[in-house]
Amino acid sequence: MLATPGRPPAGQGWAVEFKWDGVRALLGVDSAGGVHLTSRNGNDVTLGYPDLVAGVATDRPLVLDGEIVALDEAGRPDFGLLQNRMHVRHPPAALQAEVPVQFYAFDVLRVGERSLLRETYDDRRAALDDLGVAGWPRFAVPPSTTEVAPPQMLDVAREHGLEGIVVKRRTSRYEPGRRAASWIKIALFTTREVVLGGWTPGEGSRGAIGSLLLGAYDGEGRLHYLGNVGTGFTQAALRALRELLEPLRADDDPFASGVPREHARGVRWVEPRLVGEVEYRTLTHDARLRHSVWRGLRPDRDPHEVVLDGAFARAPLASYGVPAAAPEAPRIVTPDELAALDALRRKGVWEVAGREIALTNLDKVIFPGRDGAPPVTKRDLVRYHARVAPHLLPYLQGRPVNMQRFPDGVTKQGFWQKEIPVHAPDWVTRWRYPDADPGDVQDYVVVDSTATLVWLANLAAIELHPWTSKLPDVHSPTWALIDIDPGPTTSFDDVLAVARLYRAALDHLGVAAAPKVTGKRGVQIWVPVTPGPTFADTRGWVEKVSKAVGRMVPELISWEWHTDRRGGRMRLDYTQNVINKTLVAPFSARPAAGAPVSMTLTWDELDDPDLRPDRWTVATALDRLETVGDPMLPLLGRAQTLPNL
Template identity: 50%
Template structure:
């Protein structure tokens, strides 16, 4: 650790100096690190520190490939779980994700002696990397890293095809755009991590097993909160394409698992929910008021501007347990306010809603969405699309909370009309659906206090439980894209593979340019 400390100014750098943390003795981590050059850091826990190598092209499961691995100074154990940014100008300045992690088993009784001799055999038991690896020294600091041909070997396996963090489900770009934590090198290592915004963890396997083992009703303990669950085998969604129907139990599990990526769009915002206690085959109803029987741990908020006959107290979801409770309440659709509760008069999102008519094909919706992409590029504004899970597409634009709803709506209307005027044969500005002649409406009127659009990753009341999913702009050109492509059973795989495209929008505070 002496070399590590000598190379860092702990009054300035965001990395920890190393403390008295005790590890398990067998952890490994690979961090994807974009500093002056992108590389992967392989770290093996041994004798109270992390033995470390920088691997420029990353580890691979391909046994035909030899990777250069440069031995660097040992790192402190506290660094094993670090994901965030290191300030520019500091040693290692850039962004870091936990690309893979797990445990390792040395192939020799004395790994220190094996390293000294120049060859270390070891097994990795990670989420991405598995099997028999070897490090072979080829110079003072230069080593070769290779994977032996075993049952875990995969020809042509490229780490760049698996860019998502196993800790957060985010990419380096998303972490750089919206870091959740920073390190204070001037603090002891056990207090070096400073949270920049909330983060949430999914349920454990044991917690999910407990949910699965409950009968028709029971009490589920999720992350310390006790949730009374009822009618768990009630069918809420019929199956789609021959699949089994979806029960309340499955919706509860989905809400708990998707919470880490869904809650950033709900926390600190009042919620309007669309409830279907009898399932989506029966009419649902909108619900805003926090019920009197809500548990004490469920966060609520009293709207100070409410009239006497308006809803006074709203639910503010802020935990996986809150989302699970809402699912048990048959709140299938979750619609957060556009403004946070600490400044309700100033929205932090400007919303574009492409609402298709009866004659509008999905190709027409895509044409309109691509025109919005061109408009955003022309204006120099960062925003991204999401499919609604039904027929349409929305574009969400993060804005500085300095504009009134009226100013935000006026700006969105100007952009919408510029888009609509480009293809007038696709768009109607009539208010009522009956007057639109089956054409699409670009609905800028959603930008009003307490008026809402469906949250990212919320299910929709349709067979199969399709989900509203954020996209990258280039996905609009995917020939397989449909507005209801992902369901609550499949969207988890997408998030694990691609992360959350909206994550980089969360901490943006944009001014609205003239139109």
Template identity: 35%
Template sequence: MATPRRSTPSARKRLGTYGEKRDFSLTSEPGPEVEASLSGGAPIFVVHKHDATRLHYDLRLEIDGVLVSWAIPKGPSYDPAEKRLAVQTEDHPLAYATFEGRIPDGAYGAGDSLLWESGTFDTVPPGRASEQLAKGRLHVVLHGSKLQGEWHLIRTRPMGKKAQWLCFKAKDGTERPGYDVTEAHPESVKSGQRVTHGPVRRTRRTAPARPVRASRSTRAKKAPVAPALSPVALLEKVGAPMLATLAQVESTDQGEWLYEVKYDGFRALAAFGEGEVALHSRGGKDLSARFPDIVRALGALGGHEAVVDGEIVALDDKGRSRFQLLGKGAEERFVIFDVLWLDGEDLRPLPLEERRERLERLLARVKTPLRIAERVEGSARQALALARRRGWEGVMAKRVGTPYSPGRGETWLKLKVQANQEVAIVGFTPMANERPELGSLLVAVREGNAWRYAGKVGTGYTTKVRRELRALLSRDEVKKPPVQDAPRVRDALHHEDAIWVKPRHVAQVAFTEWTEDGRLRHPSFQGLRADKRPEECVRERPIERPARRGPHRQTGRKSRPGARSAGRSAVSRKEAPTVKEAAPAKKMVAATAKKGAAPALVGLTHGDRVLFPEPGYTKADVYRYFQDVAPFMVPALAGRPLTLQQWPQGVKAPGFFRQGVEHVPEGLTTVRITHETRELSHVVVDRPESLLWLANQSALTLHMWSSRVPHLEQPDWVVFDLDPGPGGTFEDLIELATGLRRYLDRLELVSVPKTSGKRGLHVLVPLSPGHTYEQVRAFAHETFAALSEEYPELATTERSKSRRQGRLYLDADQNAWGKTVVAPYSPRALPHAPVSTPLAWSEVTRRLDPSRFTLGTLRKRLDKVGDLFSPALKGRQSLPNR
């Protein structure tokens, strides 16, 4: 029988905000004073499907006499990889647990609210809800009809008066990647109602039948309730756009990031409403006449008043954006990646994820030439590797949870595959033989109040473009060079001296790198940028450190970048420092890294030699494989001494181990390490050319250390090596691996599984810097001891083979100094060419077949799932204190 739960004075006090926001003469929602009539003693949870300003799901947990509430825009997900935004809202009374109905238009939260789910819950460990809420880390077990199992709620940062959290599924065996519970079960658990309706919008009148025209004035238009801003006035209201900072991939090592394709075109802001459209460049130039098809398409988005941010691009025959094709008859698109204003609401303070959700709803049925920016899944390294394979300019990294802020900052980063730079044209050299063409452009970048010469651009032109540029620039000739450091320029190819011009025009150029004296190396002309002013052409210098965070939520001060990357990468290419380590017991360690200039592309010899007879893979096939996986392997191997296994005559002939290497090409990085009895020079892979050299040496299997130069005493992870052994079965191995994962999850330690390439599995627990091999080995011993106690019939830590009785041997000593593990993506010397392959835990089931991952199948897998090993390189975990 249901019994009322009396609210305490402290609980009633917490409901003040709830009561202030509602007019209970209008809404049927229960007032703060209404007592709940609930059965049973277990705390309850409910989820309301609420169609208000937008459809979302309200999760409510009974804690301390109230329903603590979070709005989850996309609803809960059974996929642990899907970390959903959850914005904490005001506490609700317990009586709200049975509410369902329509909140009337004009009232707070107007729209249908269905009781989508209800049940009971507890925390892990039990009875800690109040304590975990205060700490901002809730680990709950839900017992409902739709939501079952363990879930995490982690507070990230405040957003105004509302705290932001992340809601995601725990890895407890009930996860279901690919399953959308909100789509599978849209119905109410109370009434069975499936369809919801939001509030009736009364603030604007739409006029879809009016002709579309580009707005060039700021006069206000009439609206039935309140005057609406014209599109141009809207653009003036939102002001300057948000800009990105050029960065290296390491800058994303801290924080949560989302990735998009980086498009190569004109940045544009568009405003539209009631049939009028304004389309402006980043600098405020009107682009409407130049792109009439885009203006018409924006005008067709009737019923909304909005400001959107995007890039106008031209596509090549493979659908890739190419700046040089703009205005040349190629397909043109407006790719939209953000929404700043929507139906009278300024969206710029909202977090990135919520703005993206609003944008997706706005553009749900959009047609050519409009397009929403393409998201890229995975880590920064995975996204950049995909960009290389697809031929994109690069990717954009955008920090999760951040607002849209005008100007340049470090919450939007540009990660480029090919470098390009906007430069001011300060001169040219004419073509020889009196032809009316230019030979090269002379370009500069802005430094303070002066121009700095950046070099000569002699390629990338057609004859037509050379003539057009010569005619354009000849109007602005000056006698003195506008650059202070102007060299004596004489074009060796065209035999003409420089002609200097006023810096009125901007060119975009592709190049390989900057020289030490500030010149562009191998620049190639891509086109003129009419949307940029010469004064905006400053040299872009990529940041390499982790990007700065925003203001701290308590102190308001900027937090300094973390030091995780310090000392973790391979040693500098310009120096050869000595690595000084604390001496471990019973051995003296000394290591010297030797590195020269980057080698030229390594050649291939005897490429037709068959190394894997079963599929017929040759040495050339292995070489190409290492080329393809280099973007994934190099980050994993960087700084790690290697032990090699080589098979020069193929895997059916005898192979050999090779720890030390003495004769290597100039530029290949090695590290010299003093072991207990001898000193050896180990190969260190820190660039793709190193992998190709190893491929040409038929070094098929690479065994890597768990630590990196110059911190060889500090392992990056704990290694759990699971091998079924002579008498074990793969099914037993899967059962043990699953048990190991549960054990680590209980300790809240992230783990990364991979196949060994043969019959076994490796499980790695990434760690923050500072752990010692002694600590790591002790933890591995303790973990394996617990696992053998849980599965005494399957596994043992007994060293004696005679006492193992066919059980799987759990060897924690693989975590000793100098021990190695097979590198991810490394081939193994078996006839069918298997590869050690990183996995998602959802793949570690009895259906797992490691033999499917081979030299021939892995490229397709990488295109599909990306680099699943990258979490092992993001060590931010500490081992528990015992």
């Protein structure tokens, strides 16, 4: 049952609840005691919230209606925080601890064999209170009041930073799937001034203007995109705006942070001379307006008076495909900084590379020891990230990075994280993927400084996987990747034999490339590519080379996608050459005993009888780099056109 938008009703006979910023869900307990969570659009989301399933303290048949929420530090539901859980089908314990969720039950539809659909709201609330749901772990029954008038409850919601209220007729019955007038939702809106930077054409009766692109200035006089507004216009206002905007047409995007691709299609840019006023319901973590409504022009205001203030100034601004800022030269950590790290106890603030970074659980074991060596702690990983930064950052800068985290150590289950954590410091560079689907990851971390590497180490981000394309044109790869993926029965000698065949093939083609051991069992070969070809081009090229290599040793190779169909043989994987598919970065650690790292090699080292895929660790990698250097480094940014095959 859905609520109808409206104004606070007058008169008696209404109950008022707060409106929660979460995900609507039905929680059902079947006759066998099984628990099921179903989203508003009918999807089964049970596996995504095992912590809620574990909190259900009854085995009698039951159906509850409510909201799944994640609370911020002030105890308010935070939809941005919840997004870290929404798309994870099997959240590991570490993610459940980092983003705990609750179920706010506000209605009950069935208890045992009793259906409550035809009973009144008051009777259903009484049945809900009798169930004792509020005493279950991670469950709450939010307040419902009949004593306070809706306008006063709306004021309370505003004071506490909540979304608004829902007013429900006390005699109403539950109508599944209907948007009923007996439930009225009143959302809170905030007003702010905005600068107009562009507009999109409308369709049909909206032929004048479809939406306006809005912005505000930062302290350095740069205009930043805050979102679009496409509602709240009268036909007369649309015509008047069109007449004012036409003379201001411009060739270039005025927004320093760029505009997401889906909002930039067909845009008519304008000189940012007009100021308007909008209402909006909430603000995203990267300072974008949600649910904005146009109120009108403000001809009395100068555009440069419209600045990012309050929550807008505090929010980290996203970059939408604009060229990345020139990366800073990697800071070399000093002996004094390393001594300060060693002096910290279990936790503390480390001042390094010009930033103050809060570190926690520094003595926690992240990697068990290997070959008689002591285990590797988080302090050791933090130290390694700080020291290896000059070598690792060139492979990460200007690229979105996916990471695999192991907060409880590599002997426990880890999890992949692409979305930048909502608690990331505002100095961490982030990028919004303009082509992301609504349900996909939107905002990625861009690792462009020593401080960011240290911060990731504190998150126990063990594996760092950079995209093979760079900002701003993430659809043009700069590397073509060859991944020699060993099977269960593949020996490392066989892997090296295939790597040498690639060496011969690439040499024959006159293609520059460099190998690296993965830190686990395999070898990868990275081929620099001049931006221009698509991922389909690089994937097709690597496939042809790999098929030629595979024909030389067919007994070692399987082309099956599924590992259980490969007969234990290796696969020459060319399918990693796709946008947002990645391989581990050079010098990144791997989740195994001893903290092995992926290490770049010379081609001649493939003939070294002592070579092992996990030979170097966080304890020995820097010695190797200081004595041998990085053989792959000369290929970074190298202009190379792949020959036709």
